[in-house]
Structures are given as structure tokens and as C-alpha cells.
Amino acid sequence: MTNNTLFIDGQEIPFEAGQTIMDAALAAGIYIPHLCHKPGLSPHGSCKLCTVDVDGRSASACTLPASNGMQVDNNTPALNEVRKTLTQMLFVEGNHLCPTCSKSGDCTLQALGYHFGMLDGHFPPFYPRREVDASHPSVMLDRDRCILCELCVRASREVDGKNVFAISGRGAQSHLIVNTVSGKLGDSDLQTGDMAAHICPVGAILIKDHGYEVPIGMRTFDLHSVAESDVASPVTLKKTEHHDA
Amino acid sequence: MQTELRSSLAGNQCSDHLLHRLHDLQSRFQHIPAQEIPPLATELQLPISQVEAVIDFYSFFHRSPRGRIDLLFSNCTSCGDLSLMQQLCTSLDVSPGITRADGAVSIDETSCIGMCDQGASLLVNGRIMTRLNPQRLQQIAGLVNAGTPLDAWPAEWFAVPDHVRHPGLLLNDALQPGAGLRAAIQRGAENLLAEINQSGLRGRGGAGFNTSLKWQLCRDAPATTRYVVCNADEGEPGTFKDRVLLNTYAQQVFEGMTLCAYAIGAKHGYLYLRGEYRYLLPTLEATLAEQRAANLLGENILQQPGFNFDISIVVGAGAYICGEESALLESLEQKRGVPRVRPPFPVTHGYLGQPTVVDNVETLVAATHIAVQGGQWFKAQGTEKSAGSKVLSVSGDCATPGIYEFPFGTSLQQVLDACGGQDAQAVQVGGPSGTLVGQAEFGRKLAFEDLATGGSIMVYGAQRDLLAVVRNFSHFFAHESCGFCTPCRVGTPLLRKYVDKIASGHGTPYDQEEMARLAKVMKRRSHCGLGQTAANPLLDLLERFPHVCTDRLLHQDYEPFFNLDAALATTRTLTHRDDAEAHLS
Amino acid sequence: MPKIRIATTSLAGCFGCHMSLLDIDERLVGLLEHVEFNRSPLTDIKHCGPCDIGLVEGGLCNAENVHVLREFRQQCKILIAVGACAINGGVPAMRNHYSVQECLEEAYLNGVGVDNPMIPDDPELPLLLSKVHPLHEVVRVDYYLPGCPPSGDAFFNILSDLLAGREPSLPKAMLHYD
Ligand SMILES: Cc1cc2nc3c(=O)[nH]c(=O)nc-3n(C[C@H](O)[C@H](O)[C@H](O)COP(=O)(O)O)c2cc1C
């Protein structure tokens, strides 16, 4: 065995010190499903879609540091079944009525549903009542679809140098809040060009007025599977999500 | 921001800790008034969103006023009795969770308050009241309606006796304050670590990590600042031994922290006390003051130049998850108690990112005794892999609930014999996150290698409905999930739904299968111990008492999750209809 | 060989799925050699007799939807939830954001342009459920055909599979929720 390699589904791949399993996999062009992870932002480990088995033990690929000789099970029927169940849990937890959502076709949660062959939410839906915030001139916040991935929270803090978003509450009552006295997005310093305004993997943060510029059927995941898109060029996702330059 | 906090927290009072400031507001206004939040955030130099997030995370902070008398009944299977809550609601004319219109009183339930050997119990304005019965509730109703201030209520209602029924290795070993420190200083830090290593001491908080190794790792982690944190969050239902240790043996707890500080080179320590135990605060502060006066804390401890260490107490506010060590550290850092990603572990990246030892109360007490008596003394009891003794909190259907200290390796049956629990059909060992065992397994030994336990032994007699017990636990976990990760945030409420459905006689074999499938995903894929153990009681029940569930099942293909007729109730009212077509069976 | 009997209905849906079923186009002719339609908007048969396959479009928004769904479940060997609304409530479920009381008051009492404000109480009208529910919350569903609507190809695919006695499957490319 050479130094600094690990095995994903039997395939030997190299890694550098400090990389997580996810980093190493993406660098080697291997897709490990992920939802709360975006290269360049600090890993979070909350959605658990990247669940893998490392030497027989469950782990999150996006947070576990790679180490030499690790045997990682990734693309197995059993793990994909677990991931499908987690995707279904995210669907029933919120209000995901895709035909009513302008993110449809560009949504990573939906694309993961396709990827795992998910047909229905399976579990009894929660029907949460969550607040919609339309106070910002160009950005819409629809909490019904928020999956609490904290990508916007991290993007705002780590890339935009602001602190627009946070998660509040506990358990099933957890919800996204805005760091202003009023709690309204319109009173925040969020700008359309901020990464936090674009990074939402679902239709919870949307740029206003651009929702249907690309017709349904021609969108990111109508044309490519999430596996292709997320391995080939993780950033292009962000680019094609909204079309406001 | 965090460094500023550090300097303000270094004082013993910690009065500027966000949790303490919010507690003050809550007591003053019976809620956190919205207009108080921005100035508080400014003063503490915290983002508003952080203050808001913390308010909504912890159960004891409220957005709208609670009653001037706010009663929280424990809903634990040992120290809770919600029929008493209903009774008081009726006599005071309040609905649970809704403050009475005159603002005088509010009544609600809360997770186990650690009074499991004291009879049905409640928290009233943060104070503990034990041994509840219908007659006491009548008296309470009278006092509330008369507007009698809490201070004028009979003091004996608030008594919490220790109930040490069977002292063992530690509780029988009387120590002079400072004896452990003096012995340690004589030996030197290296030898103290060696002694603890030799004792075989493993953490008493549940996980059983080797204590000397934890201290050594922290000592070896490169840093200039290190911390000792005592985990006194004791939130596992059925556990109350730390409460007794803090009540009567606090000196040994603090000395254990100081020993750890000596070993790892920490200057400051925190005791994180669960909010339910706030009533212990005056005693604890007094003990700290005594120890400072005796030069067992403070500067140049016991005349050792440069041996400086002091302890602050931070009080939680109703969140079981804050017992998980990394969530505890987040809470100490004035945030929501969300477990961190590990690795890195607290021993290298703990409080404020610095190497930190987090140890359970009992672990620290044991360390103090080991420092005096030596590792051999400790190791003489217990089993090969589980050295020493375990302080058990025994409660439920037994004659003498209370504290029992036994050597590790003692069988469950021996504990049941000692506490008068011969009638038991089942025992929940280690609390809801532990193991539910039936009579066939009463011969098993309490030890890390067999039946591991953080100390909770809940006895269920022949009359108990075990499905009701498991249902209680599934509600507990759904209420306490921090909400960080998908399997637990969504899984615990789903599990609660399935168990409710089955317990109410609407479950089908299909529901049971689905529930078990979900349970396995949660167990394996959750981020922290809470989600990983939340389904244990249910899985144990299905494995060991299968008929308890199957007997309740409907033998049909499918049954809805909701009551269809009830789903028409609103529109029936709005249309004033009650004809046959206005109903669904 | 006896023909496969199919029933279809639209509950809280928009008939879009039925339109899409017709999008099978000329393949429908071939299909009709093997199937006959029982209760369906296409036949105007009012009650469902014993059937092999039931295709249900739309979710459950009122008491009548529940009766019809139960009839389908009772009469059909295989019940298929067709389209987004049947599977998770779809567009009608947007009303779940509000209470049914708020919805009715907005529509019949307080809304713009309402005259003669009154919530209809005619016993002929089915009562609304407090929320719009997907089918699988009330009966056991055998198969799901997602899409808003599912394409004609998707319909053809699932029916061909069932007619051939195969476990129905959907090529990934045909799987969409919108
Ligand atoms: C959900 C959860 C709750 C916990 N609660 C407590 C607790 O109340 N007290 C405690 O000492 N340890 C608790 N623990 C264990 C701690 O994470 C940690 O292992 C312990 O404090 C380490 O101390 P020890 O080595 O002395 O046992 C909890 C763990 C989890 C996952």
C-alpha cells in the first residue's frame, strides 16, 4: 500500500493531509451524495446524506478526515437506501410541493430524490407552518422549504464577511432566522451578489423575478444527474441556479 | 468576542453569561421581553441572532409571560405524575402551557427533573417541590389563589433529602478537605496521572472513557490555556446521583476538578449545572468560598507557587442535550447546545477551542478518593474492565428508591433485592438511552462490558404498561433532540408518531415494521449519542417484549395516521352541520 | 383473454394527469385491445366495480374524496397514486399553510369582491378536511407515478409493465416531481 491513500468501494484513491473523505472523493471524481456540503465552506455534517461506512462504522464523509488505508463503502444499495430514507425525511419535514416551487429542476434535494429513485415521501407529513419573508427587495425567503443545512449561514459568515443568517430553536422547531432586530431579511445587509443569496440548495432562498427564465424541463437536473453535476464542477450548480448575472 | 467573554467569565459569578442574563430577565418579567433583546445583545457584544437562537433553544426561556407562579410537573416515569398535573389544572382552571388570564399561574410539564426517589415532583419558579399528592395540590391551589408569595410557602415542601441507602467504596470513605490535593502535590502531577491510570478509573457519565488517558491527552495537547469542565447536567431520566454528590460531597467534586487542573495545567474550570438543580447553587457557591478561604482554590494553591486555579458555575436552562460534552461546551460558549463534529475532540479542541477535560461529577469525586487512597485501593473493587464502584440512582417500582453504591460487577438482581424491587417485570438500565431488560436478564452484571450504565436504574413492576413507558421515552427524545441532524431531528418526532399510533390502538403490523426500520436508521446514522440511542427503548421492547406491541396491533392492512372524522370538525362547526355526510368513520 | 379492467378518478387534482394519460396518443389504440375502462371521467361510470388497476389523481381535500378513495381501494387490486397531488398534496396542499377556517373566511367572508358573504353550508356539498392529505395517509398505495403531470410515456410505461405482468419501474429519466 502506498502512502496516503484510501479505498472507496474498493477503488484506491490518494488524499492529502487535512482532506476529508469527501474532499478526496470529489478530487478523484467519485460522487458521494451530499446536501449540506459545498467545497470551500467549512464542513457541517448535519444532513447525513454523505453517510458512508468506514471500516464497518457509520461516518459522515464530509467531516471525517481521510486516513491511510480506510475502507469506505459508498455506492452500495444499502447505503443508498438509507440516503433515500433521509431524503424522504427531509421532504415530509417541510412543505415540498415541487410543482409550486420555482427552484424545481435546479434543486439538489429534489435531484437527490431522483438519484435515489424516490417516488414518495413515504412517512406521514409534518405540515409545518413556517414564515415566509418577502421583505427584501430582491431576495425571497420561504422557510417551508428550508432543510436547515446552514449553507447560507456559513456562506454569509465565511465568504460574504457578514452574518445574515442563523438557526434558532430546537429539534423539529429549529428554524432559520435573520440577524436583524426585526428579524426581517429586508432590514439585513444581504445583497443580491452575496454568496448567501445564491447558495441555498433548495427553494428556500430565491432571487426574485428570475424564477422561470429557464423553462421546466431544461434546468440543471433535467439535463444532468446530481452525481454528474456535483462531481464534474461543483460550482456550476451555483451559476445555473439563478440567472441574474 | 469570545476572549472578552472569557475575562468576564473568569470571575466566580459569571453573571454576564448569556444564560444567566436570560434567566434574570425570565425571573423578572416571567418571559424575555422582545425589547430587552437588542440592548442585551449590544451589552454582551453578541449578534442578536445568537441571543434569539439561545432563547428559543432552551426550555426555560419563554417569549410570552408565564404565570407569576409557574409550575412545571416532571413527566418522567419515576418522578412524574401527569394525572396530578391535570388535577391542579382543573382546580386552578388553567390549561397546560397557557398562562391563566389573570397572570397568576401557569402549569406545564417538563422533562425529568432528577427527583426520581422523591415521589412525584415539580419545579415552581425554578424551585424543587417533592412528594406531591392530591392533598398537597389542594394546598398549592389555595396558596396560588390567595396570592401567597412563594417564600411564604411551607419550607418543608421544598426539602430534597439525599436517601443514601447503600454507601460503598466512595460514600463510606470520609475525606478531609484538601487531602487529595496534598497527596497529589507530594507525588507530583506525573505520579498523580500514574495513580489514576493504575486505578483503572473510567468516566462515570456513560461513555466510560479511560480518565487518566483523557487527562494525559489534554495535558499533551499543545496550548497555553487548558480548561476543566465538570459535567453536572445530569439530564438522563432516572439519574439523580450527581445531585446527591453535589449536595453533600461538593467539596470532593471541586477538589477533583482542581486535581485535574493540577494534572493538565489548567487555570480555570467550569461546573455546568443543569437548570433544574439551580437550588443547589447557594450551597455550591458557599463550598467554593470555603475552599478559596482554605487556599484549596485561588492563587498559589497550598503554597505551590504558580498553582492557580478557580472554578465558575454556569447554570443551564432546560436542555438534555447539553449533557453531551461538546454540546455542553457550546452552551458554555453562550450558544445553542448543538453537538460539535468530532474529531477534533474536546481534549484538543474544547472550550474556546482550547484543550479541555470534560468529566462527570462522579468521575471527579472518584479521582479525589484515588488521589488519597491510591489506585490499588480503587481497583480492588469491581471487575477487570470496570474498576471500582458505581453510584446508582434507583427509582421506580421498588420499596426504597435512592442512592446505592455497589462495586462494578454486581448483578441487577442484587440491586433489585437491595431496593425491594422483587416485583419487577423489567428494568431500564442507564436511563432511556440505555437498555431495557426483562427478568431473564436480571442476572447480568452492571459493568461497562455487560450492562453499562451512567447510574440510572428504573424499576418497572408487574402492573406497568411497558408500551406506555416506551411511549414516554419516545416523547422525551423528540422533545430533547437538538435538531442538528436529519435522522434525529425528523426521526424522533416520527418515532413518537408511530409509538403514539400503536399505543392508542391504531397501529398495524405495517406500522410496526416501518417504525423498526426507521429506528435502525436513526441508531446507526445520527450525529450524536442522543439520536443514536433514542430508539433503544423501542428496539429493546420489540426484541424482549414483542407481545407488548403486537397485542395492540390492529389486524388489518392499513390504518390512517390521523382521525378523519376529527379532520372535519372545524368545517362542521363553520357550516353548522351534523348530518351523516358531515362525518367520516 | 379477459381485458384488464382499469378505473380512474380525479380527487383534489386538476385533471392534468388525465390529460397526460391521453397523451399516450396513438398507443392508446393498442392499449385498448387489452384494457377496458370502468369508473372514469372517460366513461362516466359513477361507481367503481371490481377492477385490476385504479389510477387516482389528486389528493384528499374533502369528505367525498375520502369516500371515493376508499371505494377505489376496495375495488382495485392495484392502486396507483398518480401525480404530485396524489403523492404529497401538490398545488391544493398550498392551503395547508393556512387553517381551513382562514381559507373559508378568506374565500367566502372577507375576500376581495365577495358579496353575500356566507360560508356555504348546503348538505349536498362535501365538507373540507382540515388539511389536504396525500393518498398514502389514508389507504395503502401500491405504486406511485410522480410528476405534475406524469408524462404520457410514464403512463404508458407503467401500464405496459403491469399488463405484461412485470413489476412496474420507471427509467430515471422519466422520474420528475414537476
Ligand atoms: C445525549 C447525551 C447526554 C449526556 N448527558 C450527560 C450528563 O448529563 N452527564 C454526564 O456526565 N455525561 C453525559 N453525557 C456523556 C458526556 O458526553 C461525556 O461523555 C461525559 O461527560 C464525559 O465524562 P466522563 O468521562 O467523566 O464520563 C451525555 C452524552 C450524551 C450523548
Ligand code: SF4
Ligand atoms: S425546494 Fe426542491 S424539493 Fe422542495 S419544493 Fe422546491 S424543488 Fe421541490
Ligand code: SF4
Ligand atoms: S435557507 Fe437554504 S441554505 Fe439556508 S439553511 Fe435553509 S436550506 Fe440551507
Ligand code: SF4
Ligand atoms: S443526534 Fe439528535 S441531538 Fe444529536 S446532533 Fe443529531 S439532532 Fe442533535
Ligand code: FES
Ligand atoms: S453532506 Fe455530509 S452531512 Fe451533509
